Amino acid sequence: MSVDKTRANRWVSLALLTVLGVLGLVFLLQAAAMVFGPSKSACTKQVCLAKFLEGPPAFNDVGMSTYLRNNHFLPPTASGYQLSGINGRTANFDAILQYIKEYFNNKRGGVFVDVGAGDGEYRSVTLELEKTLGWTGLLVEPNEHLYKKILKKGRKAQLTKACISPYSYPTVLKLAYPVIKEGASEEEEVKTLSQTKLHRLWDQQIETGLVAFEAQCVPLENLIYAAGITKSFDLLVLDMSGTDLDILLNTRMDVLPAFEMILIHANGANVGNDIGGYFLECNMVIKKVFGNSAETASYVLVKFDARKDL
Structure with missing residues (x-):
């Protein structure tokens, strides 16, 4: 009987030691986490997954x-300003600029959002509005080479090299631009770099002749x-770069501040029908089309006014 008690005591002691060992290990892991931060797996399984399940971030998320x-x-x-003088101005560009100025009655101090701002100078409508009428706003250009060029221009607007997500949440995407030909001029370089294409996450290979970046x-x-x-702003400029209409499909237009006009550059894609249908649902109509072909057209859309547009 005493042998059984001794054996039972040993098992109890072993169980207690095992529990104490586990608790000690948990304590050490927690201490390590506090010192070195959470592991990637912990973030993925706990924090990141929980954040994902909450849905897309609110447009006014303070954090x-x-x-x-x-x-x-x-x-x-x-x-x-430190401009190169290479502005690529054409009769078509001047017509667009003149139309915008007249529409806003040469308004001073307007606000714009320029998505696909290029080098900030070459055929930049917002630069001319900035210089002549004191407009300001936000320039968006994800291409690192073009972004560096904007930095030298002395633009009087905020600048970001984040790209516009085609999804309702932030993500890192693969972009690509055509290879610059050896000996290309500054103007040819800017035109080539501006042809940035958006590649889906599931694209495993980049087409020949394109340079990829994230x-x-x-x-x-x-x-x-x-x-x-x-608050409300005046002009939204979208350079579609050929195939990037998808950026609009997941943009929550209903939470954007009210704006008066959109200027869309097709830049290689026939997007006229898609643009007209999409923005009609947003109570905006195509008011003017500039250009000789659908692939090179620039579309001006404004708020629908039944007194003028019916």
């Missing part, structure tokens, strides 16, 4: 807007809010 301003935004330049992409509504544009 996100603060992070974007601190890490992905630059303020307007205080110094003078960019942080954020929903348009989150970028606009982070820029401090929370």
Whole structure:
């Protein structure tokens, strides 16, 4: 009988030691987590998954807007303009600019959001509005080469190299631009770099003749809010870069501040029908089309006014 008691005591002691060992291990893991931070697997399974299940971020998410301003935004330049003089102006460009100025009655101090701002100078409508009428706003250009060129221009608007997410949530996407030919002029280089194409996450290979890079992409509504544009603004410029109409499909137009006009550059794609149908649901209509073909057209859309548009 005493042998059985001794054996039972040993099992109890072993069980207690095992429990104490497990508790000690848990304590050590928690201490390590506090010192070294959570592991990637912990983030993925606990924090990140929980955040994902909450759904897309609110357009006015304070944490996100603060992070974007601190890490992905630059303020307007205080110094003078440092322009190259390579502006690519054409009769078509001048007609677009004149139409916008007349529509707004040469309004001073307007606000724009320019998505696909290029080098900030070449055929930039917002630059001309900025220089001649004192407009300002937000320039969005994810291409690193073009972004560096904008930095030298002295633009009087906020700048971000985040791209616009084609989804309702932030993500890192693969972008690509055509290879620049050896010996290309500055104008040819800017035109080539501006032809940035959006490639889906599931695309495993980049087409021949394209250079791939990754960019942080954020929903348009989150970028606009982070820029401090929370009241109505005047002009939204979208350079579609051929195939990027998808960026509009998941943009929550209903939470964007009210705006008066959209200028869309087709830049290689026939998007006229898609644009007309999509924006009609947003109570905006195509008011004017500039260009000689659908692939090179620029579309001006304004708020629908039954007194003028019926």
